[in-house]
Amino acid sequence: MPSTQHAIEITGLNKWFDDFHALKDINLTISQGERVVICGPSGSGKSTLIRCINDLETHQSGEIIVDDTQANIGMVFQQFNLFPHLTVQQNLTLGPMKALGLSKADAEERAMKFLERVRIPEQADKKPRHLSGGQQQRVAIARSLCMSPEIMLFDEPTSALDPEMIAEVLDVMTDLADDGMTMIVVTHEMGFARKVADRMVFMDGGEIIETGTPKEFFSTPKSKRCKLFLEQILQH
Amino acid sequence: MRLNTFYAVFSLLLLTGCASTSNTWGWYVINPNTPSGLANIKFLLNGFGATISLSVIAALMSMAIGLFVALPSISQNRWVRLPSRVYVEIIRAIPLLPMLFWVFYGLPVIFKSMGLNISIDPFWGAIITLAISDSAFTAEIYRSGIQSVSKGQTEAAKTVGLNYVQTMRYVILPQAIRRILPPLANQFIYIVKMSAFASVIGMQELTRRANELVVTEYRPLEIYTLLILEYLVLVLIISFGVRWLERKMDADESK
Ligand SMILES: Nc1ncnc2c1ncn2[C@@H]1O[C@H](COP(=O)(O)OP(=O)(O)OP(=O)(O)O)[C@@H](O)[C@H]1O
Numbered sequence A: 001m002p003s004t005q006h007a008i009e010i011t012g013l014n015k016w017f018d019d020f021h022a023l024k025d026i027n028l029t030i031s032q033g034e035r036v037v038i039c040g041p042s043g044s045g046k047s048t049l050i051r052c053i054n055d056l057e058t059h060q061s062g063e064i065i066v067d068d069t070q071a072n073i074g075m076v077f078q079q080f081n082l083f084p085h086l087t088v089q090q091n092l093t094l095g096p097m098k099a100l101g102l103s104k105a106d107a108e109e110r111a112m113k114f115l116e117r118v119r120i121p122e123q124a125d126k127k128p129r130h131l132s133g134g135q136q137q138r139v140a141i142a143r144s145l146c147m148s149p150e151i152m153l154f155d156e157p158t159s160a161l162d163p164e165m166i167a168e169v170l171d172v173m174t175d176l177a178d179d180g181m182t183m184i185v186v187t188h189e190m191g192f193a194r195k196v197a198d199r200m201v202f203m204d205g206g207e208i209i210e211t212g213t214p215k216e217f218f219s220t221p222k223s224k225r226c227k228l229f230l231e232q233i234l235q236h
Numbered sequence B: 001m002r003l004n005t006f007y008a009v010f011s012l013l014l015l016t017g018c019a020s021t022s023n024t025w026g027w028y029v030i031n032p033n034t035p036s037g038l039a040n041i042k043f044l045l046n047g048f049g050a051t052i053s054l055s056v057i058a059a060l061m062s063m064a065i066g067l068f069v070a071l072p073s074i075s076q077n078r079w080v081r082l083p084s085r086v087y088v089e090i091i092r093a094i095p096l097l098p099m100l101f102w103v104f105y106g107l108p109v110i111f112k113s114m115g116l117n118i119s120i121d122p123f124w125g126a127i128i129t130l131a132i133s134d135s136a137f138t139a140e141i142y143r144s145g146i147q148s149v150s151k152g153q154t155e156a157a158k159t160v161g162l163n164y165v166q167t168m169r170y171v172i173l174p175q176a177i178r179r180i181l182p183p184l185a186n187q188f189i190y191i192v193k194m195s196a197f198a199s200v201i202g203m204q205e206l207t208r209r210a211n212e213l214v215v216t217e218y219r220p221l222e223i224y225t226l227l228i229l230e231y232l233v234l235v236l237i238i239s240f241g242v243r244w245l246e247r248k249m250d251a252d253e254s255k
């Protein structure tokens, strides 16, 4: 369960791409251990918001305060973004060795631990392109975990996957949630959201339109836009 | 294939040469069976050392300068990009020969006005000019190679804590190298050919030696034919090397 300690505090955040106002006055506080699922139509600013949190995008006004004890933020991308020229194991050891200064042996031990956690230790010596999409995304999750993050960001981690591979990735994410990781997940997998989320955030047009527990959110959405979105997405 | 075509053309030339009764061809000038012919051949072939070292050093310098110019050129910040852009546009626009004259004859004047007594010897004058002139092209090769690696790679590297240098060193350049090496090797062929210009500032490489021999022997046809052959051999060897490299990279790729 989320604690009362804040992990991330976002206040009055505004982001422009040239003249395009992509994020409008975003206020959002996330507690340590909280699982937040962000959804909303395409172009609503979901990716931009989580990319601002880990500095992949700059913002023009407002503040994003990440608690000192939560400074390591991992990220999982829709397109995996594994390093194609390295083996699975090397993908996992690069950060720990170069950024954390671990020895090769320690980094490899850590890599194997997390490969086991995402259930693919036998793929360690392969190049990413020889793995299925689901396996690649699990490697990407393990790569993030190797950096001992306090917070994990997921940007539509299953959108690029064939349907039969979605479950294996969501299972790994559910395990993580059960272990108490602070997670911010952009996804349209509403089954996962129902099961895992402490809080739902609905965005549209660069704004947070509403937030609520999954229960409130799915049964009695307050705004019209949110209702419409849920109808569309749950039809499929 | 290319070799065969060359042999065909070359033997045709020889045949027409032999067929004509006049003294169009006089191969004696480089006939290795006569002492003077042998000496002449040795004199010509001795230019290989200079041509090769000129080209190799200039190419290495060009690769270093090119990287130095290319890295800012992929910045998000236009003011960081600007100097690289200007450098590439200007250097690319200057023909090699005038630049060579400027460096060799002009630059020492500037040095002198600054109270420095630096003369530029033909070897280093040629190398610096070749390297700078070529660096505009290598910079562009690096830039397009680096930009061929998706932005997601840089972002992923950042999320696992790598800094700029580490990201370049371990993530971007190893991937970009596949796009960079083949055109870079082709650029090396260019340098080899352009190194002939070093002859005009007195560098004793292949072309200069051929010129000097022509002046004493009055046999331009044979000597320049051999000169062309010398460059051809050099370039073909490099081409084969490039081909080999590409095959090896493809093989590594499919591992
Ligand atoms: N680098 C960029 N330059 C200009 N505009 C951008 C850039 N990145 C995003 N945008 C714009 O900002 C808006 C929000 O984009 P964002 O990617 O955050 O949406 P999203 O909610 O993640 O959508 P999707 O579900 O399609 O991933 C979009 O209109 C998009 O076109």
Ligand SMILES: [Mg+2]
Residues within 6 Å of the ligand: A046, A047, A048, A155, A156
């Ligand atoms: Mg998105």
